[in-house]
Amino acid sequence: MQNFTFHNPTRILFGKGRIDDIAQEIPAGARIMITYGGGSIVKTGTLSEVRGALHDFTVFEFSGIEANPTYETLMQGVELARREKIDFLLAVGGGSVIDGTKFIAAAIPFAGDPWDILAQRAKISSAVPLACILTLPATGSEMNDGAVITRRATNDKLVFTSPLVFPRFSVLDPVKTYTLPTSQVANGVIDAFVHVTEQYLTYPVDAKVQDRFAEGLLLTLIEEGPRALLHPENYDVRANLMWTATLALNGLIGAGVPQDWATHMLGHELTALHGLDHAQTLAVLLPAMLQVRREEKREKLLQYAERVWGLQQGDEEVRIEMAIEHTRLFFQSMHVHTRLSDYGIGVEAIPALLVQLERHGMSALGEHRDFDLTHARRVYEQAI
């Protein structure tokens, strides 16, 4: 096991009706800005419910945070928050709204150009406190310190992290996920699945608990993902998916083990240039990545084959092949495509993707930091 530091101060309020409890978690007298995306939380009544729970506070709203939240949009939120002297942010939505709100939280008190927080990884020394009401389990942003932000003008999709943007609390009410469109449920399951594999399908360091926990999350996604599509109002299925997605990226399973994240980095460029949903890029790229990196990941792929897919017998190469194929079939069972060609993207698209990767400094990726643009080209080719 590698040395690690683990610290996660986010308070989780999990279960039915927990929005009722938020007022006591927010400092008295706070000037709150509720942030959200389109109008779905208006239609479902969640926004009214949240506002009702906050009747003792001064509340503003900032809406319009889009999927793959953009710097351009978020800076409008920063302006509003500065103007109204907001001192608490409450994100109501999924990973995009939460990520965007983390950026707003960091940008409000930032002295220089807030774009530097992303482009220069400028260190932030303070942030407005934030909290979340999660409506879409997927990214884990509700219990971690990271965010991914896109700059529309330049097609940059960049990450920043800071312990200052851990949510103070996050409400996870599975009932709030009943009304999600099927495609968003499926995307969330795949996003969480690949968050786990990025931290699990690397090389062994004899970290037995982290491995067992990762396998437990994958098994739960495999069992519950298809059931969520069939039975959207099964509370326990939704609860299991919601808690799994949070634990998939809250720092726990990645503590003390190598991490990959190349699939994510290659995926970001597909979203930036071709507009695929984040999870769609992962479903396309993960099977390809595992094929291209099967030698480097051999031992963990065999463990994955055995413990996640029950493949213990026969030739090792066949077991690995079958594990990758089971992964692809699982994504397909969630009705998500696993080939770039399904989106009309062919080899001609690859050079521009590689230029983007290079421009973003992504030429030494993966758990061995040896995954370069040649490897990236092979993965994109394999994914067609």
Next chain:
Amino acid sequence: MQNFTFHNPTRILFGKGRIDDIAQEIPAGARIMITYGGGSIVKTGTLSEVRGALHDFTVFEFSGIEANPTYETLMQGVELARREKIDFLLAVGGGSVIDGTKFIAAAIPFAGDPWDILAQRAKISSAVPLACILTLPATGSEMNDGAVITRRATNDKLVFTSPLVFPRFSVLDPVKTYTLPTSQVANGVIDAFVHVTEQYLTYPVDAKVQDRFAEGLLLTLIEEGPRALLHPENYDVRANLMWTATLALNGLIGAGVPQDWATHMLGHELTALHGLDHAQTLAVLLPAMLQVRREEKREKLLQYAERVWGLQQGDEEVRIEMAIEHTRLFFQSMHVHTRLSDYGIGVEAIPALLVQLERHGMSALGEHRDFDLTHARRVYEQAI
């Protein structure tokens, strides 16, 4: 899944050499009291190492905290800390030292009689911040908000919890466990094992992740426990045990599921009246508890038989019987007795144990709150 709130702010510094990092985790200018037990941390050099890392601070020492730490001893620590205006406590040791230090932390600023914190469960409104250097993985106290304290004068062994006594940070360096006596290693493994079963072997609430995580911890203890006895300086074995023991009782696997704890409560009286080590009481009582409660715990016992012991075939009663027997054999493989008669304790001891339980209000225990003194008698009888 049941509703739950999860919050654990303790920062974990895990791995080789992490004592070097503690100074930056403690407020500048702090007046620190190092707390410890007997002289083992003096002999091993850990105390010098800790003092070396704290050369910029004013440091006092309070030693002599015993296994099953007593109110009588700890109050001497409270007096010293008050006299010297201590504002940071650093526990160096195992669960007893950490538990004792939590009590000192709460008692220092307590206005009334500190015994009320235990006997009356008096609410505390402040505590001196504390941190830990863990040398004995077992209780999980290094990453939770609970403590068990004994009053020697009255044979009371009582629990208190408060979010104010979460350690600010805990150093988990597996190397520090190499020199532990075999019996303490074995006790730690059994303690962690039973912490998991108290939160897992209850009744199903379809909490898939919590179940998988609990099973992952049990499997790790079963794999690594005997190896730690055979190969005391195998770093990865020690690292896996250390992280497992912490995760067994940091609130994670117990979030959203029913909990039992009757085995612990019956065990506390055995320690108080007969001086058995805490883990010795658990090894004796868990197999007996599972026999007595096999109907109430039937579904989870079958899941445990299958996922932890690989027992999937044949008659269900036989599978349950074998799972309980495997549990007993595992404890014995750690060289810990599993019968009260092994300690010379017979039926004649039971009435006094029941009087103690009644006096401590322990007459509605277990995940159904229906475990009364009649059940307790049957468990003690079964354990002989």
